[in-house]
Amino acid sequence: MRRTSMMLAGAAGLAVAAFALAQDQSDEIAKYREMLAGDNPAELWEMKGEELWKAKAGPRQATLEACDLGKGPGVLKGAYAELPRYFKDTNKVMDLEQRLMYCRMTLQGLTEEQATAAHFGSTDKPSDIEPMVAYITAQSRGIKMNVPMNHPQEKRAYELGKQLFYYRGGSHDFACATCHSGDKMRIRMQDLPNLTKTKDAQAAYTTWPAYRVSQGEVRTMQHRLADCFRQQRFPEPMYGSEAITALTMFLARNANGGVYNGPALKR
Incomplete structure (x- = not known):
C-alpha cells in the first residue's frame, strides 16, 4: 500500500513538473513571437500582394482594384473585418478567398482552375493567392471584427458552420470541438x-493569416482549416467550398469585437 502511494505521489509530481515545464516553454515561445513581431516576414507577402492586386492580368488584362469585398469597389480598409458576409451579386455568403476567386474570374477573365491554381504555396511553387490575402487582410489591422449576421443566408451559414464544428468523423472520430471546445487544453507545447x-476566439481568429516559421510561408484561413481536417483524418475539403466558408463564418462571428492583428507570426 505504501509503495502504491509513493508511486501515485511520484506520478502526480511528474505531472505537475511536466505542466510547469510546458507552461514555461509556452511563455518563452510567446516572448520569442513578441520579439520577432517587428520583423515579420509576412510583410514581404503583403508587398507582393499589393503588386499583384494592382497588376493587369488575365485575358481581360484588368487589375483587381474594382473588386468589391463588401464595402464597395476597391475599398480594402476594414473589409476583412466584416467577412464572411452575404453578397447580393452572387446571392450567397462568401469568405475572403472565395470572393477573391470570384473577382479574378469576373474582372480578369480567369477560369476557376486558373483562379485557384497554387492556392497553397511552397518554395518551388509560390502562390499568388496567399500574398494577395496577406495584403488585403493587413488593411484591416487595428480594426475590430464586425462580421454581420443580418441576412437569412448569413444566419444559415453560421448555423451550418456550428454543425461542422461539432461534427465527429474520420478514422479518429474527431471534430473541431474535440480540441477547441474545452478550457486549458494543449497538444505538445x-x-x-x-x-x-469569445475571448479565445478573438485571440485566435484575429491573427490569421500568419507567417509560419516552420513552413516559411504565409498561410491563410483556408489552409489552417484544411490542415485541421487533415489532422482529424477527414477527406481534404475543396478549396473555396461553401462548407469551409460556413465554418469560417462560425469562427469569425465568434471573434466579433476582437481587434484584428494579422497577418501574424506563428511557429
Whole structure:
C-alpha cells in the first residue's frame, strides 16, 4: 500500500513538473513571437500582394482594384473585418478567398482552375493567392471584427458552420470541438484555444493569416482549416467550398469585437 502511494505521489509530481515545464516553454515561445513581431516576414507577402492586386492580368488584362469585398469597389480598409458576409451579386455568403476567386474570374477573365491554381504555396511553387490575402487582410489591422449576421443566408451559414464544428468523423472520430471546445487544453507545447468562448476566439481568429516559421510561408484561413481536417483524418475539403466558408463564418462571428492583428507570426 505504501509503495502504491509513493508511486501515485511520484506520478502526480511528474505531472505537475511536466505542466510547469510546458507552461514555461509556452511563455518563452510567446516572448520569442513578441520579439520577432517587428520583423515579420509576412510583410514581404503583403508587398507582393499589393503588386499583384494592382497588376493587369488575365485575358481581360484588368487589375483587381474594382473588386468589391463588401464595402464597395476597391475599398480594402476594414473589409476583412466584416467577412464572411452575404453578397447580393452572387446571392450567397462568401469568405475572403472565395470572393477573391470570384473577382479574378469576373474582372480578369480567369477560369476557376486558373483562379485557384497554387492556392497553397511552397518554395518551388509560390502562390499568388496567399500574398494577395496577406495584403488585403493587413488593411484591416487595428480594426475590430464586425462580421454581420443580418441576412437569412448569413444566419444559415453560421448555423451550418456550428454543425461542422461539432461534427465527429474520420478514422479518429474527431471534430473541431474535440480540441477547441474545452478550457486549458494543449497538444505538445501548443495551447489550444476554446473557440466557443469569445475571448479565445478573438485571440485566435484575429491573427490569421500568419507567417509560419516552420513552413516559411504565409498561410491563410483556408489552409489552417484544411490542415485541421487533415489532422482529424477527414477527406481534404475543396478549396473555396461553401462548407469551409460556413465554418469560417462560425469562427469569425465568434471573434466579433476582437481587434484584428494579422497577418501574424506563428511557429
